[in-house]
Amino acid sequence: MALELSKKASLVGRSLKDIEKYGEKGTAYLGKVVMSSGERPVLGRKILCDIAKPHVMLICGKRGGGKSYTLSVLLEEFARQPMDIRKRISVIAIDTVGIFWTLKIANKLETKELQKWDLKPDRTNVRVLVPKGKLAFYRKKKLPVDDAFTIKTSELDVTEWLALFKLTWKDAEGILLTRIIEDLKEQLGTLYGIDEIITAIMKDTDSENNARKALVNRFRVSESWGLFEKEGTRIKEIAKAGEITIIDVSAYRQAIGMEGTRDIIVGLLGKKLFEERMLYRKEEEVKLTEGLKRESEMPIIWMLIDEAHMFMPKDEDNIALHVLLEWVRVGRQPGLSLVLATQRPNKLHPDAISQCDLFISHRMTSQPDIEAVSQLRPSYLHQNFDKYYQEMPKAKGYALILDDNTEKLWMVKIRPRFSWDGGVTATAFTD
Numbered sequence: 001m002a003l004e005l006s007k008k009a010s011l012v013g014r015s016l017k018d019i020e021k022y023g024e025k026g027t028a029y030l031g032k033v034v035m036s037s038g039e040r041p042v043l044g045r046k047i048l049c050d051i052a053k054p055h056v057m058l059i060c061g062k063r064g065g066g067k068s069y070t071l072s073v074l075l076e077e078f079a080r081q082p083m084d085i086r087k088r089i090s091v092i093a094i095d096t097v098g099i100f101w102t103l104k105i106a107n108k109l110e111t112k113e114l115q116k117w118d119l120k121p122d123r124t125n126v127r128v129l130v131p132k133g134k135l136a137f138y139r140k141k142k143l144p145v146d147d148a149f150t151i152k153t154s155e156l157d158v159t160e161w162l163a164l165f166k167l168t169w170k171d172a173e174g175i176l177l178t179r180i181i182e183d184l185k186e187q188l189g190t191l192y193g194i195d196e197i198i199t200a201i202m203k204d205t206d207s208e209n210n211a212r213k214a215l216v217n218r219f220r221v222s223e224s225w226g227l228f229e230k231e232g233t234r235i236k237e238i239a240k241a242g243e244i245t246i247i248d249v250s251a252y253r254q255a256i257g258m259e260g261t262r263d264i265i266v267g268l269l270g271k272k273l274f275e276e277r278m279l280y281r282k283e284e285e286v287k288l289t290e291g292l293k294r295e296s297e298m299p300i301i302w303m304l305i306d307e308a309h310m311f312m313p314k315d316e317d318n319i320a321l322h323v324l325l326e327w328v329r330v331g332r333q334p335g336l337s338l339v340l341a342t343q344r345p346n347k348l349h350p351d352a353i354s355q356c357d358l359f360i361s362h363r364m365t366s367q368p369d370i371e372a373v374s375q376l377r378p379s380y381l382h383q384n385f386d387k388y389y390q391e392m393p394k395a396k397g398y399a400l401i402l403d404d405n406t407e408k409l410w411m412v413k414i415r416p417r418f419s420w421d422g423g424v425t426a427t428a429f430t431d
């Protein structure tokens with residue numbers, strides 16, 4: 001069969017034409033094909049997945065099914081690309097749980113399992129960034145953080161502040177906030193921080209004292225998050241070519257009232273990356289028309305989001321949702337790829353499901369979730385999803401891969417990780 005490059009590998013996510021042109025270059029080794037039924041199936045050829053071109057990948061599965069593990073395998077593969085591919089790609093992983101830093105440590109626990117796959121434990125070169133104000137929190141926990149980042153205060157528009165503070169434009173505070181931000185933009189352009197906002201609120205004479213006090217309080221609280229700065233980290237510092245950057249936002253999980261900060265981080269990052277890539281894409285096109293190589297300062301981007309239903313919910317609004325929907329719908333052209341992992345596809349925005357071209361599903365048991373992904377019922381599926389899940393071995397790491405590019409379906413076992421698994425289920429035992 002044409003898609004089977006060698007006896008050893010099959011490729012998903014890549015057209016026949018590209019397979020002929022590029023072969024196995026720019027692919028990720030995800031696992032092996034399941035060749036027989038039963039709980040201990042025979043494994044066959046390697047499954048490789050294209051990562052050189054834009055994709056929307058959805059990874060589903062019930063709790064503990066292996067989604068984060070599979071994301072880590074992907075991250076490991078990005079880090080092991082040959083230099084010419086790596087320098088064209090920048091990978092950003094949004095870590096809501098704080099588990100991906102363990103990629104830095106070799107997986108000595110699974111040496112035997114790795115041996116069975118002809119692999120060895122190895123550390124993976126990733127860069128962990130945390131919000132500046134939370135740096136001390138991470139350091140106290142002795143987590144190997146590489147650097148801190150902040151968001152430029154003026155990047156937030158009125159709508160984003162309103163969402164962050166859970167206000168509407170009809171509230172007295174919302175009206176005041178709208179006026180203040182618009183005035184500041186007019187007077188100072190992009191050069192203002194929270195201090196300037198607070199001063200402007202206090203000086204305002206057209207508002208009630210109570211509204212002013214309440215709004216100042218909100219800004220003071222937001223100052224304490226250590227996320228906003230007048231200057232902010234430049235997007236090029238975050239999306240570096242050849243680097244795998246973990247944006248750890250797990251510290252905001254602990255505190256009530258801070259959930260919105262995660263959405264703002266993902267929303268603004270997504271927006272900036274989209275804008276930048278659109279610009280650079282044009283530069284690359286010009287170079288191509290001049291007979292030069294398709295190169296620019298801004299690499300193509302892969303963003304991996306664990307627990308994606310938090311940022312792209314079906315039934316509620318979220319500041320990150322609109323941005324990510326843009327990525328999903330038109331990201332291909334500027335070179336933006338998304339990998340969305342969720343245990344609740346039923347809670348995920350349906351466009352994220354219908355637009356994915358690579359679907360990786362670990363075991364699922366909840367009927368509403370199975371129904372949600374059943375909208376992906378291409379002609380090359382021979383039976384209902386339920387049946388495939390019933391046939392899937394119960395042990396961890398098995399998955400179904402649906403590939404729109406080659407119009408094929410595979411049952412696979414994801415390979416063991418080279419690096420330490422930070423997602424291991426907590427138990428009361430100490431060994």
Ligand SMILES: Nc1ncnc2c1ncn2[C@@H]1O[C@H](COP(=O)(O)OP(=O)(O)OP(=O)(O)O)[C@@H](O)[C@H]1O
Binds near residue numbers: 069416
């Ligand atoms: N491919 C695999 N090979 C071996 N073990 C695996 C594999 N995938 C998952 N596991 C095991 O299952 C555990 C749970 O996996 P993981 O943390 O990826 O689940 P999850 O789907 O992300 O769950 P949650 O929804 O709770 O976040 C892992 O810690 C690991 O021990």
Ligand SMILES: [Mg+2]
Binds near residue numbers: 069306
């Ligand atoms: Mg997980």
